[in-house]
Amino acid sequence: MDDMLRELYQEVILDHGKNPRNFRHPEDATCKADGNNPLCGDQLTVYAKVGDDQTIKDVAFEGRGCAISLASASMMTEIASGKSISQVQNLFDLFHKLCTGEEEGMVPDEFADDIEKLRVMSGVRQFPMRVKCATLAWHAIHAAVTGENNASTE
Amino acid sequence: MDTTLPIHQNPYDIESIRGDFPILSEKINGHPLAFLDSGASPQKPEAVLQRMEHMYRHEYANVHRGAYTLSQAATDHYENARQTVARYLNAASDEEIIFTRNVTSSINLVAHCYGREFLKSGDEIIITHMEHHANIVPWQLLREAVGIELKVIPIDDAGNLMMDKFEELLSPRTRLVSVTHISNVLGTVLPVKEIIRLAHAHDARVLIDGAQGIMHSRVDVQELDVDFYGFTGHKLYGPSGIGVLYGKRDILNSMPPYEGGGDMIDRVTFEKTTYRETPARFEAGTPAIVEAAGLAAAVEYVESIGIERIAAHEQSLLDYATARLSAIEGLRIYGEAEDKAGVVSFTIEGVHPHDISTIIDSHGVAVRAGHHCAQPLMDRFDLAATARASLGMYNNKSDIDQLVEALEFAKDIFN
Numbered sequence A: 001m002d003d004m005l006r007e008l009y010q011e012v013i014l015d016h017g018k019n020p021r022n023f024r025h026p027e028d029a030t031c032k033a034d035g036n037n038p039l040c041g042d043q044l045t046v047y048a049k050v051g052d053d054q055t056i057k058d059v060a061f062e063g064r065g066c067a068i069s070l071a072s073a074s075m076m077t078e079i080a081s082g083k084s085i086s087q088v089q090n091l092f093d094l095f096h097k098l099c100t101g102e103e104e105g106m107v108p109d110e111f112a113d114d115i116e117k118l119r120v121m122s123g124v125r126q127f128p129m130r131v132k133c134a135t136l137a138w139h140a141i142h143a144a145v146t147g148e149n150n151a152s153t154e
Numbered sequence B: 001m002d003t004t005l006p007i008h009q010n011p012y013d014i015e016s017i018r019g020d021f022p023i024l025s026e027k028i029n030g031h032p033l034a035f036l037d038s039g040a041s042p043q044k045p046e047a048v049l050q051r052m053e054h055m056y057r058h059e060y061a062n063v064h065r066g067a068y069t070l071s072q073a074a075t076d077h078y079e080n081a082r083q084t085v086a087r088y089l090n091a092a093s094d095e096e097i098i099f100t101r102n103v104t105s106s107i108n109l110v111a112h113c114y115g116r117e118f119l120k121s122g123d124e125i126i127i128t129h130m131e132h133h134a135n136i137v138p139w140q141l142l143r144e145a146v147g148i149e150l151k152v153i154p155i156d157d158a159g160n161l162m163m164d165k166f167e168e169l170l171s172p173r174t175r176l177v178s179v180t181h182i183s184n185v186l187g188t189v190l191p192v193k194e195i196i197r198l199a200h201a202h203d204a205r206v207l208i209d210g211a212q213g214i215m216h217s218r219v220d221v222q223e224l225d226v227d228f229y230g231f232t233g234h235k236l237y238g239p240s241g242i243g244v245l246y247g248k249r250d251i252l253n254s255m256p257p258y259e260g261g262g263d264m265i266d267r268v269t270f271e272k273t274t275y276r277e278t279p280a281r282f283e284a285g286t287p288a289i290v291e292a293a294g295l296a297a298a299v300e301y302v303e304s305i306g307i308e309r310i311a312a313h314e315q316s317l318l319d320y321a322t323a324r325l326s327a328i329e330g331l332r333i334y335g336e337a338e339d340k341a342g343v344v345s346f347t348i349e350g351v352h353p354h355d356i357s358t359i360i361d362s363h364g365v366a367v368r369a370g371h372h373c374a375q376p377l378m379d380r381f382d383l384a385a386t387a388r389a390s391l392g393m394y395n396n397k398s399d400i401d402q403l404v405e406a407l408e409f410a411k412d413i414f415n
């Protein structure tokens, strides 16, 4: 059990959780969405700047949450930046499978590096109650770029 | 010598009480279970488990319907359960005990049947800043329906209710005061008797949310002179699926029914239906039959130990827990009211309550993390969440020691 925990709370995650990247509110964001976890009251707001060519120029977030949700949000901002909207949708899908332990299938080459980075979050599989923490920011970026204003893990 | 305690004698025999709760011998993740989430729902004693199983095996049928032996037996057990609860609360009559699903539905029943019948636009309801959502949202729904106003009694930083502010809020417009007996987050024990006295002096009715109160204190509804008292069976060591609403008989009989259906009617024709008196009026449909018997068994079990003795035990454990937790660096306790029951909410600097809960679970310790269905209270302290250790009659010092050790492990992971 302690091993599973150390796997979940590994160095990279603790680091992103303590020093989340892109933790800010960009003035020039073109869309945003709130991510709420009604179970625990954690709340994130994800901001994105989407260009005319439908690519995401900048992603940032603010809010409060546990180490898992902050780390996941922080990593999401790094990975989603520079992607197209449809790429973010595909990545969200792959990431969700990675967190729940569902068969990922073939990871397309274009996402291989990103999924490799995100694999540090896969420890959450052993803690089904915490999967929502890991996916919260992804729900929110998805909602932001597809024009919904709210994402809830429910 | 106290001879009124048939099963457990003085002094408080914690080992024998623990032995009555089969789940306490479970191992969780290789560790003994330190169950510190009784505030959400305590574990169940053998007496309750056996009572319910026995009824399903030997005494089960629907109630209030058949003229055969089993149906009569089930009806008797169901109605006896009502008497047991009435006696326990010292109600004037068992007709004042309505069985509901849980305290949430008890409060909604009052909001619906009393609120919509007797309250109108401009009337005021007073609640406190430390209510569970179950004692906030029903009044907001009533506000949308009839336009009442909701007033909130503030609390100080220690979690004490500001009684002087309550007196200022009371006015001729006050029609109902609905407050929790004990805060499920801060542990504050409210001065309910004084609240009731003041409210009655202003001709307002009083509803007490006794979800936490019932498990940590003696409740005597006549001595309190309370108009409504709601509680939930699963927090009194009984089964889930059954709750109680106590109400003064005259008030209950002046209220319209809640749900319509079988059992609550006097006579039905397509043109007009007349309703039975309380409690049948408020118990439409097949009730939680076996749960009622289970609740009665829980009440009797608690009586066999004595709620005052349970409370005293929890109080000394609360002192021990408070001292040990306070010694942890970076740990902050929320709720330091003068009169406080067995609930300790806390945060640890740099470790989110959810992470605390996941990590200490790996050491067999069960606590709740989150907003505890009291978001306005969380906002009051500018918190998104706390971790909460809450006590039941069976907790002992080793549970607290296990908690403290596990918290040190959690801090260790984060450093």
Ligand SMILES: Cc1ncc(COP(=O)(O)O)c(C=O)c1O
Residues within 6 Å of the ligand: B039, B040, B102, B103, B104, B105, B132, B134, B135, B180, B182, B183, B184, B209, B211, B212, B232, B373
């Ligand atoms: C103070 C308080 N009120 C209401 C409730 C709701 O209880 P139930 O969910 O059983 O209706 C709880 C339980 O969490 C509580 O602690």
